[in-house]
Amino acid sequence: MIIDIILALAIIGVALYGMCISDNIIKSIICFNIIQAAIILLFILMAGYTGNDIPIITETVKQMVDPLPQALMITAIVISASITALALMFSVKIFHYYGTLSWRELGSKDVKK
Amino acid sequence: MNQFMYSQILIFTPILVSVLIYTFSKDWISYAVFIAQTIVSLIVVEFWQYSLKEGIVKFTLGGWSKMIGIEFKVDNLSLIFMTMAAIIWWVILVYSWKQKRKDYKFLFFLMFLEGCFLALIQVNDFFTLFVLIEVITIISSILIIYKKDGISLRAGLYYLLFNSIGMTIYLFGVHLLYVKLGTLNMSLIKAQLAGQDFMSVDYSIIQVSFACFFVSMCVKAAMFPVYEWLPRAHTAAPSYVSALLSSLLVKTGVFGLIRILDVYQVTSIYPLIFYLGCLTALSGIIFTISQNDIKGILAFSTISQIGFILMSLGANTDIGLAGAYLHIFNHFTFKSLLFLGAGIIINDYGVRRVTEIRGVFRSHTLLSICMIIGLFSITGAPFFIGFISKSMIKLSIESPLQLNLFRLVSLGSIISYMKFTQIFFGEPVKRSKKNIGQLYSVLFLTIICVLLYYTELKAIMPILSINGTMSTQMINSIEYVNRMLFDGYYLLEYLMYFSIAFVVYKVLIKPNNKLMHYVRHFRISFQDAIVSLLVFLILIIEYL
Numbered sequence: 001m002i003i004d005i006i007l008a009l010a011i012i013g014v015a016l017y018g019m020c021i022s023d024n025i026i027k028s029i030i031c032f033n034i035i036q037a038a039i040i041l042l043f044i045l046m047a048g049y050t051g052n053d054i055p056i057i058t059e060t061v062k063q064m065v066d067p068l069p070q071a072l073m074i075t076a077i078v079i080s081a082s083i084t085a086l087a088l089m090f091s092v093k094i095f096h097y098y099g100t101l102s103w104r105e106l107g108s109k110d111v112k113k
Numbered sequence: 114m115n116q117f118m119y120s121q122i123l124i125f126t127p128i129l130v131s132v133l134i135y136t137f138s139k140d141w142i143s144y145a146v147f148i149a150q151t152i153v154s155l156i157v158v159e160f161w162q163y164s165l166k167e168g169i170v171k172f173t174l175g176g177w178s179k180m181i182g183i184e185f186k187v188d189n190l191s192l193i194f195m196t197m198a199a200i201i202w203w204v205i206l207v208y209s210w211k212q213k214r215k216d217y218k219f220l221f222f223l224m225f226l227e228g229c230f231l232a233l234i235q236v237n238d239f240f241t242l243f244v245l246i247e248v249i250t251i252i253s254s255i256l257i258i259y260k261k262d263g264i265s266l267r268a269g270l271y272y273l274l275f276n277s278i279g280m281t282i283y284l285f286g287v288h289l290l291y292v293k294l295g296t297l298n299m300s301l302i303k304a305q306l307a308g309q310d311f312m313s314v315d316y317s318i319i320q321v322s323f324a325c326f327f328v329s330m331c332v333k334a335a336m337f338p339v340y341e342w343l344p345r346a347h348t349a350a351p352s353y354v355s356a357l358l359s360s361l362l363v364k365t366g367v368f369g370l371i372r373i374l375d376v377y378q379v380t381s382i383y384p385l386i387f388y389l390g391c392l393t394a395l396s397g398i399i400f401t402i403s404q405n406d407i408k409g410i411l412a413f414s415t416i417s418q419i420g421f422i423l424m425s426l427g428a429n430t431d432i433g434l435a436g437a438y439l440h441i442f443n444h445f446t447f448k449s450l451l452f453l454g455a456g457i458i459i460n461d462y463g464v465r466r467v468t469e470i471r472g473v474f475r476s477h478t479l480l481s482i483c484m485i486i487g488l489f490s491i492t493g494a495p496f497f498i499g500f501i502s503k504s505m506i507k508l509s510i511e512s513p514l515q516l517n518l519f520r521l522v523s524l525g526s527i528i529s530y531m532k533f534t535q536i537f538f539g540e541p542v543k544r545s546k547k548n549i550g551q552l553y554s555v556l557f558l559t560i561i562c563v564l565l566y567y568t569e570l571k572a573i574m575p576i577l578s579i580n581g582t583m584s585t586q587m588i589n590s591i592e593y594v595n596r597m598l599f600d601g602y603y604l605l606e607y608l609m610y611f612s613i614a615f616v617v618y619k620v621l622i623k624p625n626n627k628l629m630h631y632v633r634h635f636r637i638s639f640q641d642a643i644v645s646l647l648v649f650l651i652l653i654i655e656y657l
Contacts, residue, residue, distance in 0.1 A: 019640070020644050022640070046291065068291075086255070086273060087274055090258065090269055093266050103639045
């Protein structure tokens with residue numbers, strides 16, 4: 001179990017590193033998505049700490065999964081998806097307007113104006 | 114009807130109206146926004162009456178237990194934010210009615226945002242706070258890019274991604290908190306954490322979760338190392354959206370910060386908040402002085418005013434909290450006034466540089482009087498409301514070093530507006546038709562601004578006692594500030610500050626200086642902003 005958590009944290013680290021170095025807007029959006037996915041993974045892992053059975057109470061089910069983190073994560077996935085959609089739409093419009101998707105080139109256009 | 118029903122009507126009326134407007138898309142249906150606003154205002158009044166009698170209102174949605182359900186809480190901070198929301202949406206609707214009455218998509222987003230904001234300020238649960246802040250971020254980024262030109266699109270993308278990454282850190286904090294405590298309800302967590310020693314090893318996870326929450330709220334409140342998104346977004350948006358963002362939505366971060374500090378009760382963080390607030394204010398002032406853009410000045414000065422609020426919170430006393438409440442409301446009034454007034458001026462003159470706008474006093478006399486009242490308020494002159502909150506903040510500060518820093522920041526906030534005043538003088542360049550609805554909303558805000566000077570301190574006592582009885586020190590300090598209101602000594606003090614600021618502005622600050630040029634065009638790129646965010650997070654974890 002500890003290995004899983006370390007792997008999820010490693011994914012977050014990789015995505016944050018990518019966000020710090022990548023100059024492309026699309027790459028930044030991808031990194032944002034990876035961070036969100038890793039955190040969702042952490043929540044789902046956490047739900048399994050109490051047991052592995054489906055959370056429907058019957059006679060055979062003894063140690064069930066904690067249903068609350070799963071319920072929360074549905075909302076988080078929806079938010080992550082909508083932010084991604086909106087950010088991609090913005091980047092398409094920016095590409096039409098400036099002809100570039102690089103943060104640095106966008107910044108240098110600001111100084112000229 | 115009980116309070117639960119009222120709260121639901123408060124949230125769902127604007128959302129329902131927004132959906133109706135967007136589905137029907139007819140001219141007559143857009144008048145429904147005023148009906149929705151009337152209902153919202155009436156319910157806010159009803160909430161005030163109820164809370165002043167009964168105290169804090171709490172209820173759980175759907176009949177679930179507190180451990181797993183969503184709980185709502187209405188205390189004095191929520192009531193102040195509710196009042197602000199009701200006022201600003203009236204003002205913005207009246208202001209933009211002539212241009213936007215047939216823009217059904219705009220009205221949809223505006224009213225949906227109101228519903229989400231009214232839900233946010235009643236939340237007593239960490240995950241629901243996350244969801245609503247994210248929804249508000251998404252909708253406000255759509256409002257920022259509403260002009261659909263390149264600058265606003267770029268600012269909107271920066272705002273959206275940077276704030277979302279801040280809130281991702283928040284989500285990580287939620288995860289850590291749930292692992293340790295098994296609940297996300299703020300009241301229950303506060304009860305569990307009360308009296309615990311935070312420095313022990315058992316609580317290291319709780320400390321990290323606090324650091325995550327703190328940093329994400331710093332991003333939302335535009336605190337010192339991570340405020341780069343704010344001036345971009347606030348200058349690129351249309352004026353009425355800037356007024357909304359700058360006066361109200363930036364304070365969602367302050368709201369979250371007050372809630373989180375209340376839950377965790379970490380005493381060691383308060384001095385850090387004071388000094389961070391001071392740095393925020395100073396850096397905001399330095400950038401404000403360098404700006405030539407009329408909206409840039411107002412946007413950067415929002416950062417410095419947020420710094421004042423944080424300095425007040427950093428005192429960790431009742432008085433400091435009261436000062437923060439007062440300054441949240443006062444800053445809301447005069448900053449929305451200034452932004453809307455600047456919107457009228459930009460609309461009529463067609464330029465945004467302060468050096469090119471001349472003779473506003475001749476061409477728009479009434480508007481200029483309103484804006485001068487706003488300027489005196491924001492610089493903390495006696496007989497204007499900024500004075501009340503700044504005196505309150507000054508009272509909450511105890512050590513001499515901090516007091517001197519506060520004086521420096523007050524002086525800086527006067528210097529930063531010196532450049533703004535030049536638009537009133539000289540001969541008017543161009544005159545054009547005035548929009549009456551726009552002037553009405555500015556006048557309304559000015560009247561609030563003037564009237565509050567006489568009533569605010571009388572009102573603050575019952576408002577503060579909603580959360581529990583006040584200490585005698587608190588009552589004494591309110592009476593002390595009340596005596597200060599009409600004291601000539603403070604007028605002399607302000608005049609002294611004003612003349613020092615004038616001299617400093619004339620002697621030291623040259624508009625075409627190389628340094629000024631460098632500061633004006635100083636921008637942090639997205640990657641550097643992310644790096645500074647991560648470094649800030651690590652430093653906070655180390656500090657705790």
